[in-house]
Amino acid sequence: MSSETKQILTTDGIPLEISLKKAERKNKIKAFLLVAPLLLFLIITYIFPIGEMFTRSIDDKMITNMLPKTFKSMETWDGKELPSEEVFASFLSDFKILVEKKEHGKLAQRLNKEKNGFTSVVKKLFRQVKRNKIDDTQNIKEQIMKVHKRWRDVEYWQAIKRTAPPYTSAKYLKAMDMYLNEDNKIVQVSEDRRIHRILWLRTLEVAFFVTIFCFLMGYPIAHLLATLPMKYSNLLMICVLLPFWTSLLVRTASWMILLQQQGVVNDFFVIIGLVADDNRPEMMYNKVGTYVAMTQILLPFMVLPLYSVMKTISPSLMRAGKSLGGTPFVAFWKVYFPLTIPGIGAGCLLVFILAIGYYITPALVGGASGTLISNQIAYHMKSTLDWSFASAMGLMLLGGVLVIYWLYNKLVGVDNIKLG
Amino acid sequence: MALPKYTETRYRIWHYFYIAICTFVFFFLIAPLFVIFPLSFNAEEFLVFSEGMKNLDPDAFSLRWYKDMVYGTKNPWGLAAKNSFIIAIFATLGSVILGTVAALGLSSRHMPFKGIIMATLISPMIVPLIISGVAIFFFMAKAGLAATHTGIVLAHIILGTPFVVITVTATLSGFDHSVTRAAASLGSNPVNTFMKVTLPLILPGVISGGLFAFVTSFDEVVVVLFLAGLENTTIPVQMWTGLREQLSPTILAVATCLIVLSTLILISAELLRRRSERLRGINR
Numbered sequence: 001m002s003s004e005t006k007q008i009l010t011t012d013g014i015p016l017e018i019s020l021k022k023a024e025r026k027n028k029i030k031a032f033l034l035v036a037p038l039l040l041f042l043i044i045t046y047i048f049p050i051g052e053m054f055t056r057s058i059d060d061k062m063i064t065n066m067l068p069k070t071f072k073s074m075e076t077w078d079g080k081e082l083p084s085e086e087v088f089a090s091f092l093s094d095f096k097i098l099v100e101k102k103e104h105g106k107l108a109q110r111l112n113k114e115k116n117g118f119t120s121v122v123k124k125l126f127r128q129v130k131r132n133k134i135d136d137t138q139n140i141k142e143q144i145m146k147v148h149k150r151w152r153d154v155e156y157w158q159a160i161k162r163t164a165p166p167y168t169s170a171k172y173l174k175a176m177d178m179y180l181n182e183d184n185k186i187v188q189v190s191e192d193r194r195i196h197r198i199l200w201l202r203t204l205e206v207a208f209f210v211t212i213f214c215f216l217m218g219y220p221i222a223h224l225l226a227t228l229p230m231k232y233s234n235l236l237m238i239c240v241l242l243p244f245w246t247s248l249l250v251r252t253a254s255w256m257i258l259l260q261q262q263g264v265v266n267d268f269f270v271i272i273g274l275v276a277d278d279n280r281p282e283m284m285y286n287k288v289g290t291y292v293a294m295t296q297i298l299l300p301f302m303v304l305p306l307y308s309v310m311k312t313i314s315p316s317l318m319r320a321g322k323s324l325g326g327t328p329f330v331a332f333w334k335v336y337f338p339l340t341i342p343g344i345g346a347g348c349l350l351v352f353i354l355a356i357g358y359y360i361t362p363a364l365v366g367g368a369s370g371t372l373i374s375n376q377i378a379y380h381m382k383s384t385l386d387w388s389f390a391s392a393m394g395l396m397l398l399g400g401v402l403v404i405y406w407l408y409n410k411l412v413g414v415d416n417i418k419l420g
Numbered sequence: 421m422a423l424p425k426y427t428e429t430r431y432r433i434w435h436y437f438y439i440a441i442c443t444f445v446f447f448f449l450i451a452p453l454f455v456i457f458p459l460s461f462n463a464e465e466f467l468v469f470s471e472g473m474k475n476l477d478p479d480a481f482s483l484r485w486y487k488d489m490v491y492g493t494k495n496p497w498g499l500a501a502k503n504s505f506i507i508a509i510f511a512t513l514g515s516v517i518l519g520t521v522a523a524l525g526l527s528s529r530h531m532p533f534k535g536i537i538m539a540t541l542i543s544p545m546i547v548p549l550i551i552s553g554v555a556i557f558f559f560m561a562k563a564g565l566a567a568t569h570t571g572i573v574l575a576h577i578i579l580g581t582p583f584v585v586i587t588v589t590a591t592l593s594g595f596d597h598s599v600t601r602a603a604a605s606l607g608s609n610p611v612n613t614f615m616k617v618t619l620p621l622i623l624p625g626v627i628s629g630g631l632f633a634f635v636t637s638f639d640e641v642v643v644v645l646f647l648a649g650l651e652n653t654t655i656p657v658q659m660w661t662g663l664r665e666q667l668s669p670t671i672l673a674v675a676t677c678l679i680v681l682s683t684l685i686l687i688s689a690e691l692l693r694r695r696s697e698r699l700r701g702i703n704r
Binding site: 028030032037038041046224240243249251253256262263300354357364382387391398 | 453467540550
């Protein structure tokens with residue numbers, strides 16, 4: 001048809017195409033308006049704050065705003081020898097304002113994080129300023145250098161200069177047990193202080209093994225549930241669903257009772273003669289406790305997606321496989337197993353993502369060797385109040401989860417997530 | 421699962437092995453819950469089975485921890501239970517309303533940017549709780565809502581809506597849209613159509629989403645630990661402190677009550693699921 005073909009008109013005389021587009025747009029707006037309240041609510045209360053975690057984690061503006069003149073005059077300083085009189089003068093004038101505002105303590109704290117030993121030198125300078133011992137008309141450099149020998153050390157001025165940028169990657173490096181040294185190079189902290197890397201690896205290890213255990217235990221029972229006649233499987237399903245609906249803390253409490261030294265599990269081991277009564281093994285407050293409790297708690301999240309996939313596989317496929325000459329094992333491996341892969345993917349993803357962010361159970365049954373990265377985040381949020389560090393670690397964890405999620409989406413597709 | 425008579429021995433052995441594994445896993449899943457029942461009736465203060473309990477001596481059992489839970493002086497459980505129920509009920513209402521309306525929009529085939537919007541809406545379910553906790557805490561602290569009931573309710577609405585969105589969109593996926601068109605052609609306005617036609621049909625999905633939201637809120641501890649002050653303590657927070665400090669049998673009494681509650685929720689969720697499947701015409 002050529003473009004000159006007469007346009008189809010609606011009864012109002014408007015071309016049908018335009019009229020349809022208009023209706024379509026109206027429907028789009030209608031649908032969007034329905035979603036809008038929740039979307040807005042989540043963006044304001046949830047998505048923005050996650051973004052705020054990012055700015056908080058790299059924010060280093062406090063000191064930039066404290067020493068504006070110093071940093072301005074430092075711009076021309078090459079950083080090799082002691083800075084000029086001008087830098088000293090502007091530092092003194094910045095410092096005097098801080099003393100007036102009683103913020104010199106914060107400055108000392110921040111500088112001390114950059115280089116050890118700043119607390120005492122700042123305090124000394126503060127006393128001199130407070131007593132008006134420093135004449136700010138002439139020879140400021142000499143006077144400050146007299147206050148403490150560290151003011152004559154160029155390394156301390158280099159440290160001040162390093163704090164100039166309003167943003168810092170220090171928190172992220174710290175989470176990886178690294179820091180920026182004097183020459184602006186990334187180096188590792190000394191061996192005995194590498195605690196975070198151990199926690200990351202342990203978190204990954206626990207999440208990985210809990211996923212494996214859940215898979216090994218979840219696959220057979222999902223298969224049984226999917227192949228049994230309804231009246232039996234419904235009954236057995238309760239064994240999966242009751243823990244699923246029961247409070248996490250109740251289940252953790254029950255494991256604490258079971259695994260304690262005088263607990264039921266140890267009693268049982270003693271009765272069957274596996275261990276001596278006076279030599280009961282410690283099963284709680286270590287990794288064993290974390291593994292056992294987390295596997296039981298997360299198992300339903302593996303069974304339910306597996307079950308919903310297995311339920312859709314027709315039993316005649318296995319029969320066909322066998323009738324074509326496969327042994328039951330071959331039929332299972334070549335026919336049944338490949339069909340369950342979407343379920344395996346969904347179950348493993350769910351369990352892994354839940355396990356990697358676990359916090360409550362490891363904190364209660366894990367003891368010192370069972371703590372994970374989430375415990376560390378909570379610790380910095382509530383005890384040390386280093387919120388920017390907690391934010392940095394949280395975002396690194398989130399990044400990991402998103403990568404896994406993206407991989408899963410590529411490999412299996414997200415549409416397979418089902419509940420119950 | 422009776423085996424046919426012609427089964428070879430090695431498959432017979434394998435089959436029994438498989439049944440044994442399954443039995444063990446089911447036992448592993450359900451048995452820990454049943455340890456709590458008898459111990460919560462312990463007459464003594466320790467969390468182990470006493471000799472009397474092993475011999476089923478009636479004197480070894482008592483209701484003292486239940487009495488302590490209800491009447492105990494300086495006991496936080498009353499306040500915690502009240503807070504938990506108030507917060508969970510309001511959080512459920514909020515999640516259900518926001519989530520259902522959003523699901524209606526999402527199920528429309530005209531919805532633009534469906535993928536990314538869906539991902540945003542269910543993100544609180546995917547993001548590890550500890551990160552959600554930190555982010556929500558930053559917002560609530562700024563908004564002046566930390567240590568208030570309102571703040572915790574809003575936080576739980578955030579965490580609960582994904583469940584409602586997912587269950588309701590799933591219900592709507594089998595929904596016959598011609599019934600709403602029929603209602604419209606008979607002169608009904610959209611609100612009326614929703615209340616009289618759509619809602620009754622998707623109700624099972626809405627309620628089961630609401631149950632998920634309720635349980636999420638009722639059981640949630642990570643975010644509440646960040647947000648709650650002394651006045652806003654909830655049952656999970658109280659259990660958390662109890663388990664960390666003094667492991668008293670009163671906690672087991674509370675835990676027993678919670679297991680009873682979750683059994684009730686499980687039964688209603690199951691009944692709803694079956695009803696929903698019947699309504700959607702899914703026959704097995």
